Amino acid sequence: MPTWRPEDGGRRRVVGLALAAAICAALAYVDARLPSDDSIIATVVLAPLVCALLGTARDVAAVGVVATALALLSGVWDDSFERAAYYLRAGVVGVGSLVAYLAAALRETVVRDRARFAVLSGVAGVTDGSRTLDETAARLHDLIVPTIADASVLDVVRRGEVRRLAARVRDSPDLEERLSARTPSLPDVPGSSGAVASGDVHVVGSVDDAFVQRIAHDAEDLALLRELQMRSLVVVPLVARGRTLGALALATTAQSRRSFADDDVDFVKVLSGRVALALDNAGLFSELETIEAQLSAALDGLAEAVTIQHTEGALVYANDAAARMLGFASAQELLSTPVQRVIAGFESFHEDGTPLRVEDLPGRRLLAGQDAPPLIVRAVNRTTGDERWRVTKSTPVRDRDGRVQLVVNVIDDITDVKRAELAQRLLARAGAALSASLDDKRMLQDVAQLAVPELADWCTIGLPDGRGLIRTVAVAHVDPGRVAFARRVAETYPTREDDPTGVARVLREGASQVVNDISDAMIDAAARDPAHAAMLKEIGMRAALAVPMVAGGRVIGTLSLVQAESGRTFAPADVELAEELARRAGTAVENARLYVERSRIARTLQQGLLPEALPDMPGWSAQTLYRPAGSENWVGGDFYDVVAVPGGWLLIVGDVAGHGAEAAALTALARHTLRSVARLLPDPLEAVATLNAELAARDVLSLVTVAAALLSERDGRAVAEVVCAGHPRPLLRHAAGIRPVGRFGPILGAYADERWDRETVALAPGDALVLYTDGVLDTVGEARERFGEARLRAALDGATDPDDAIARIDAALQRFEVGEQADDTAVLAVQRIGVPDAAHAAIGAAGGAAR
């Protein structure tokens, strides 16, 4: 017999029982008052029948028994035991009661089944919804309590452990709360953990205190369980798609005085399947929800901007980075702004500078069924003028048929990379431009040209002209017409060094100035007159930047950048780049100036080290060859001289070790010492010894080699006194052939206590003397062979005069030489051409002495 009943309200039962009792009492009373022949006791059958409509089967049974008893007892007051009618009446009541009971039982079953069906369909409804696990549990409990049970507990398996999901206790929020917090029963007693572990259904038909004590965790838990006053308990595992999700525990309590019976258990098993499904779906949903939340959190946390576009192009998702990138305070604000408005906030360009069309965006291309390679875009915020570089990568999300459902755009801000790239390229190109020329105006124009349009719309460079004006020496803009206009402005209204602001101030103070929002009022304030203001306004300046060109700690000019039609402004990185560009330009300008200056000095110096032209030497013909090694700034090295001395000429060919200023100074010292001494005392030995003393006295090792030859007339014959100081011996070409003359003597400058010897040779007309430096002998040819004395002799052989000899030597050296010339070469050739007339000799001597 089922002891479990659907909850249908006690009041109805009480009403039913009361009515039945009233009917019984009233009929019994009336029947007793009626004449014994007239009995209405049979109508007492109404009592069970009425009760059957309102009460439970048990109630009806009780009422039926009472009604039947009354019918039987009616024989006492009707005195009708012998009458057939009495038995008939009693039979009618008995059968009627039985029928009423059966009807009540049937009704009870129907009501119960209906309730069960309502619960099952309700649970199915929960399954369809998209609730969270907690919402689902609450909804399930709404359906189960109190219709099916007085207390219900849902436990779920999470990470391998049985955890309480929710509990519901009829009419007792306090117990419900405590039960919700209760740790599920341990696996070794009937309860959730055991049901989950074994997969068995636990049924405790009658819960007694011993059972409660068995399952209680501790004293507090025991108190809770006792307060709950369980009467019966069913625990059933929740299995969905082969997976045990948890357990459902249902209990009846003393409140309803219900108990579960076998068929209740069967129903609970069916119910558990539905509940499991509902939880499974809710779990799936919440898993999805969790994933979505995680995904969203992950996307929100990304530095890259992510947007998701619907097929119509509208944004359905954007993360915070995307919102920030597009100038919105939040993703929500971005999503609620029409796409067209978002796009219109920027002026966007392709990498090559062509304007970007909406349909060029990779997301749009994908939606249009086209391929979509990553796109690099330069976007200028129309409001702020902020210029950013972005690369957009779009990926389609397709449905099963391959149609694009969504497009995921990942937008990377590559401004820093692009700026660095631009800076690097700009500076590299600037480096090339700055080293390409020594003409500073051209150089600066090239640099200005490089800055547009990548860094700015305009670039101008100003240099002070030393007369109070700052000359605009370079102007660059993509449009030559605009350049001409700007030049006209600069010519009409030249900048003065004492202007209070702008370029003049940068030049004075050496600090960069940047104005990112130029207003008409500012232009009016800066302009000389309304015409000037109008001209400046025509340029349409939005932002201006002026940086100093510094060289050697001095501001030598200014580099100015102006943003106009592009609407850009200057970021700190732009200022840094402009400063670097200006610094390099300044250094280059300074270097070019220094180089030009140094070249001029070097030329002057070198000229000072060699005679401008050989003096006219009566009776002699002379020629020189001078081949300096290295560039034009390479001062010093070999030298030669022809000095008029009393009674003749001193020929000098020398070699100073090293190059540069020090060598130049040494050369000058050697040359002038030799000259001075020789003019006072025409003796080459004396000249050489004096120079040696001078050089040896210097702190720095100052080495000079010299070959000196004093040409003079003795008894109408020409003689040459040759002295060599660490120097190759001059070659004498005479009728007998070619031979070196002179004795090897020590190098000059090494030691103070040295001595030298002279060799005196006579020179017949036609004889030639060739003085040269070791650069000739050391000239390197193929296979590192040196030119040597033999080749020099061969070159001299057959030469007709000094010009011819020099030409032959030069040609031979050039033929022989391989690679860059390593050392200076100097050759001085003189030839005796005849007896000079006395007057010439006198003039030559006098002229020499006078110099």
Next chain:
Amino acid sequence: MQRSAEFTVHVTRRPGALVVAPQGEIDVATVERVGAACAAHERGTLVLDLREVGFLDSSGLRLVLECQRRADECGHRFVVVRGPASVQRLFELVGLGHRLTLVDEPAEALGDADVAP
């Protein structure tokens, strides 16, 4: 510079001596390397071994003289191991032969048994 590609300077530290042995031609292109090797000398004897030097120009000569001057100033020994005749001739041409301490083998310069080959 390709010319100096065949040029090497061997530097050997001996007890009490630094032996610098250039190999190749000493001219303006290579002299700095020899100079740098010699400049590393701190105490004891500096030996410039010219046996493997095929050519010496005026810049090389200057280096030798600089080494000699430094030795004179600092009071250490500077010894030149004689090079080929062409190189030796230059010392005579510039009148330096008698100014330098010239030896035929590095061992002579060091005078120690441990430097025997």
